[in-house]
Amino acid sequence: MFFSLSELELRKIHFDVVYRPGEIQLSSDLRQESDLHAEGSVELLRNTLGEIRVRGDLKVEVSAQCDRCLEPAMIRVEGPFDLFYRPVPETNGHHEHRIAEGEVDLSFYEDDGLALEDVLREQILLQVPMQVFCREDCLGICPVCGENRNTVSCHCEKPASDDRWAALKNLD
Numbered sequence: 001m002f003f004s005l006s007e008l009e010l011r012k013i014h015f016d017v018v019y020r021p022g023e024i025q026l027s028s029d030l031r032q033e034s035d036l037h038a039e040g041s042v043e044l045l046r047n048t049l050g051e052i053r054v055r056g057d058l059k060v061e062v063s064a065q066c067d068r069c070l071e072p073a074m075i076r077v078e079g080p081f082d083l084f085y086r087p088v089p090e091t092n093g094h095h096e097h098r099i100a101e102g103e104v105d106l107s108f109y110e111d112d113g114l115a116l117e118d119v120l121r122e123q124i125l126l127q128v129p130m131q132v133f134c135r136e137d138c139l140g141i142c143p144v145c146g147e148n149r150n151t152v153s154c155h156c157e158k159p160a161s162d163d164r165w166a167a168l169k170n171l172d
Helices: 005-010 116-127 163-169
Strands: 002-004 013-019 030-032 036-044 052-065 072-087 106-109 113-115
Touching: 002 005, 005 036, 005 113, 013 116, 036 116, 052 113, 052 116, 072 116, 113 116
Parallel strands: 072 106
Antiparallel strands: 002 113, 013 036, 030 052, 036 052, 052 072
């Protein structure tokens, strides 16, 4: 769903959409498992030189690989969002543009508007935790035999320490 500036100049737009798994490409290591439901509104703010405000709620379940055992881990992403977008600043060449302290929470859009899919993708990626676990007490993979300790109780012995690091153990 694309919100054009010409349409936003006329009125505030409300949306209530459902995206099936696979309709929005999230990232190579994140997979959408349920329908993505999003509802809210988009408006062009008056007297702002093209600033767009997107407010709404989203709800979706995604999966990623557990960082301990490499099995799939389900992540529920839901909640409100309230975002501001400005047109990309005009620059001559490849010069840097200084962003004022109050503009840190702003994003930018190019051309004639804003795609809702891009907004939702960004919100999902920001809400997924840095470390993903299939469960809080995940035991991970055995460093000796490589078995998933959540499903197999291996009896591997702890690997021998590397003698090259022995001198460091005596340091205080």
